[in-house]
Amino acid sequence: MARQEINIGTAPTGVGGDTPRSASIKINAMTQELFARQAQLGTAATLDAVTGSDDFTPGRVSLMGHAGWGSSPISKAPTDDANELPRVSGLFQFGNGGINLPNPFVQILQIANSGGYVWQTAKAMLDESVYTRGRRGDGAWSPWRADINSSVFALGTGQGTVPGELIGLSAAQTASPNKANTGLYSYYLHPDGVPGFGAISVLSQAWGHDPQWRAQLSMAVSGDGLHFRQFSVNPGSPAPNWRSVLHNGNAISGVLNAGPSGALPINSGLIERGGALDNWYFRFAGGLQICQQRFTGYTAGATRNVAWLAAFADTPVAVFHNIYPSVSWDSTARCYGNVGSYFFTSDVTLNNIVTVTAIGRWHA
Template structure:
């Protein structure tokens, strides 16, 4: 009810004011309402109010924003320990590191109950990682367990239907690969995509030790194009240009079907190598193969037949460009090769070092 004013009348005798009876009726009505309200409030009616959001003095009455509820989380310092938070339910923020954290920058939701259990859920501030742990009574904390972290992928479902559209998880979003978290995404004609490639799939990884860092691999949906970059997503940081690591000049797909003229440059893409320092071979995606083999010593009139470390598709150009003499130069040495091996012959018996080199094609 509204407050009832007691008319005290005119000075000095109070003439014209409420009679003692009418004044007492008003007093009784108002005090009756006050005591009824106090009964509804219980002990809170006689308690002090908290003085700050981190005031956990027993018996004090909480207000909006206390313990981080309905306002900013309680800020913690880099020297503060997540193991030693007050055993209360509240929301805490480690914005610049701390002790016993699963991530340097987290907000921790802590729930404490009367049974002595304390549970903590930590949400990373720079990515989507979520961690949980708990303890009972004065026991040890369980290890932080990742519920969602940088190894949980957001799988793309397909190409966007409008320019700049991102498909991630289960719904379409308009976003930039410059801010993509860990996941596999599809972009179509996005301004932050790879220049010259309209439709791309981007595999993005947030580094677990410091989630501001991203490593991204872009794969062209049509055409030969794989690009890479790494950068920071912190405010003010700029994503670098994409670097090409595979294109139609070094692609290895389809090389077995290439004709004699080749759909690829003959020296494109080193795809295989083998051997040792003295005997080795290189194979290139376009069909070029180079072999080099070396031996020491030979006998007059005895042909030496040695198989190439890797066979050729047809007869290569084979030469012995070096016969290093142990005693004298050998002017009678000669050789020839075929697709599988080479032959060396001399009219002298010497302990010379012979190096054979062959250049040809490993596929037509």
């Protein structure tokens, strides 16, 4: 109810004022309301209220906006430390840097309990980044960890076929657009896509130390195309070029312009080699394999049997030897080979240098 004023009349006798009865009725009504409200407030009725949003004096009554709830977060200075925020649940804002922050401009939601455990979630003020961390009861803080969301790690479809959207630009940079955040995107017939591959999935990363730089990996959806590139989104930067990643599949056939069937010539694309000067092999994508071994000296009637450094898929097409006559000529030497090794023998003992070469296939 509204406050009821008691009319005390005219001095000195109170002529014209409330009678004792009417005054008592007003007093009873107002005190009855006060005691009813006090019963609702409980012990808070006799406590002091906080003096501001950052007043955490124990035993004081909280008001709207206290600790940042229902109002603006508590503002912190650049010299303040996020590790040393009051051990209370509340909202805090670092608008110009601070200590132990994941980002210079963040708003922090903090949840704390009496056991010393604290949980903080920091939302960047200038982008959509979100970070979380916790404090154990022993006082040790875990490192800030960035949350994955659709703004900082996008999962979805590229925005149509307009050049410059998300994937990059097909000409030299004339502006510095907000390119794709780190994420996985799918594109179809994008003008900045990989030539010859209409449907692609692109894994794109914005380099955290300097976000102007992008690294992208393109994976063809309906073929074996695998391509990568790096580029800058700064004005005037050169147009990025896709580069092929070579492997023993159809990516190589695309580089070598194989026929419509994708079949590779037997001597296409060197993809593997190994060994040292006296024992080595080459493997080509189309299946061709060349092995060679070299040794010095042999004994009459003794057969030398040594394994190839890399096995063949079937009996080698050709195995032959060459003898360098460091001592004298040898017309009795002969050799042959199989999928795993070669055999060499001679009727004389000499210290000649022998090179054995095999040519065959390592796959069909």
